[in-house]
Amino acid sequence: MNDPIGTAAHAPHPPGCPAHEEAVRLSGPAFQQGPSELYRSLRGRYGSVAPVLLEGDVPVWLVLGYTEVTYVTAHDELFARDSRRWNQWGAVPADWPLLPFVGHQPSVLFTEGTEHQRRAGVVTEALEAVDQFELAHRCREIAESLINAFAGSGQAELTTAYAHALPMRAAVRMCGMPAHGADTEGLVRDLRISLGAAENDDPVAAYVRVQERIQRLVEGKRRAPGPDVTSRMLAHPAALTDEEAVQDLIVVMAAAQQPTANWICNTLRLLLTDDRFALNVSGGRLSVGQALNEVLWLDTPTQNVIGRWAVRDTTLGGRRIRAGDCLVLGLAAANTDPRIWPEGRVGAENSAHLSFGNGEHRCPYPAPMLADVIARTAVETLLERLPDVVLAVEPDELTWRPSVWMRGLSSLPVSFTPVVALGEYRNGNQR
Numbered sequence: 001m002n003d004p005i006g007t008a009a010h011a012p013h014p015p016g017c018p019a020h021e022e023a024v025r026l027s028g029p030a031f032q033q034g035p036s037e038l039y040r041s042l043r044g045r046y047g048s049v050a051p052v053l054l055e056g057d058v059p060v061w062l063v064l065g066y067t068e069v070t071y072v073t074a075h076d077e078l079f080a081r082d083s084r085r086w087n088q089w090g091a092v093p094a095d096w097p098l099l100p101f102v103g104h105q106p107s108v109l110f111t112e113g114t115e116h117q118r119r120a121g122v123v124t125e126a127l128e129a130v131d132q133f134e135l136a137h138r139c140r141e142i143a144e145s146l147i148n149a150f151a152g153s154g155q156a157e158l159t160t161a162y163a164h165a166l167p168m169r170a171a172v173r174m175c176g177m178p179a180h181g182a183d184t185e186g187l188v189r190d191l192r193i194s195l196g197a198a199e200n201d202d203p204v205a206a207y208v209r210v211q212e213r214i215q216r217l218v219e220g221k222r223r224a225p226g227p228d229v230t231s232r233m234l235a236h237p238a239a240l241t242d243e244e245a246v247q248d249l250i251v252v253m254a255a256a257q258q259p260t261a262n263w264i265c266n267t268l269r270l271l272l273t274d275d276r277f278a279l280n281v282s283g284g285r286l287s288v289g290q291a292l293n294e295v296l297w298l299d300t301p302t303q304n305v306i307g308r309w310a311v312r313d314t315t316l317g318g319r320r321i322r323a324g325d326c327l328v329l330g331l332a333a334a335n336t337d338p339r340i341w342p343e344g345r346v347g348a349e350n351s352a353h354l355s356f357g358n359g360e361h362r363c364p365y366p367a368p369m370l371a372d373v374i375a376r377t378a379v380e381t382l383l384e385r386l387p388d389v390v391l392a393v394e395p396d397e398l399t400w401r402p403s404v405w406m407r408g409l410s411s412l413p414v415s416f417t418p419v420v421a422l423g424e425y426r427n428g429n430q431r
């Protein structure tokens with residue numbers, strides 16, 4: 001790619017833009033297919049904090065530097081989470097596609113200070129009590145039933161049939177929904193539509209149904225608690241109201257779904273396209289762990305997070321930030337910041353990446369471990385069941401979903417030698 005900044009159209013300086021210079025649109029095909037090129041160009045041109053325009057030419061700062069993202073996320077008193085302080089609300093159209101992520105909701109995501117500690121404490125303790133072995137066992141069951149649906153055909157499109165379906169089912173089970181039944185199926189379907197609607201879907205109607213179903217789940221668990229995240233949240237001494245519990249359960253289910261699904265997908269892509277892994281996938285599980293970690297450094301699911309809002313006038317990376325300015329956390333850009341990789345070898349076998357965020361609002365600490373269990377089980381089970389799985393297209397034919405926020409493939413078609421159905425498989429392979 002030559003000059004992604006050149007191809008992403010420069011926009012004229014809109015009124016109220018936080019930048020005092022031309023800002024760059026954070027969208028377009030160049031960005032979607034090769035974001036690392038754009039981050040490199042932005043860094044070269046603006047340094048570690050760049051003025052960019054989101055859809056509708058709404059101006060925000062993109063924080064690209066590892067040090068700067070770490071600083072912003074560690075200083076809640078300066079860069080806070082409540083979006084109501086945004087100084088650009090006047091420029092945001094009523095049908096702005098990012099409203100569902102930015103418009104204030106009474107959930108853990110938008111709370112601050114002691115109220116955030118209360119809400120995040122409930123989520124953290126409820127997730128902490130998830131038995132990781134049981135979760136792995138459930139994920140394996142879910143994985144096997146999903147694989148069983150296409151195992152005999154010798155081909156599959158793994159994003160829909162596997163990578164997105166598996167964490168969704170794992171998350172709703174973890175929260176206490178039954179394994180089967182119309183309610184669970186309905187919730188899985190509506191969460192999928194509300195998180196990434198296809199052409200004829202209605203995400204708003206789906207989101208309303210998600211709220212209604214979670215409300216019913218909360219009422220049911222108040223009456224008859226079980227060994228699940230929902231019941232533990234309701235029993236917590238912080239005494240959540242039903243509305244708070246519903247809001248935070250939706251956050252937990254949604255947060256568990258998209259990033260974990262894309263983590264699985266991006267890892268499978270790496271394993272299927274990179275010789276370093278392809279050569280020894282069957283040789284040991286270590287390489288699956290390495291691939292999962294490398295993806296978090298180089299192809300992280302949550303590329304950018306919107307965001308933080310400046311509490312008062314300040315400076316960052318040499319820029320003057322005004323009170324109420326919005327900052328997008330460029331997690332993917334920060335992970336590949338050349339200042340932390342002076343020798344150019346990005347993706348070491350440590351976990352100092354920012355893929356799970358940082359500071360008060362980071363992914364609550366049991367969640368990355370649970371996500372690892374889900375993703376690892378998904379990848380390993382697939383490779384065990386379909387040991388000769390290969391890509392069904394050339395690697396450069398794979399395309400990425402058109403999103404600035406999440407990095408995930410549009411599709412991952414594979415082929416393999418057809419294998420026996422689940423029942424036969426189990427009989428011959430008792431675990």
Ligand code: HEM
Pocket residue numbers: 108109110120123127251252253255256257259260263296300301302305307331354355356357358360361362363364367368370371
């Ligand atoms: C079991 C799976 C997961 C669960 C239950 C979960 C849950 C959550 C929750 C509840 C939050 C909100 C924290 C807050 O605002 O206080 C959060 C934040 C976050 N999660 Fe996760 N998550 C999961 C997997 C992942 C994965 C796989 C990734 C990416 C690789 C990820 C990346 C993030 C990031 C970057 C944030 C921080 C957003 C910010 O700073 O504003 N999560 N997660």
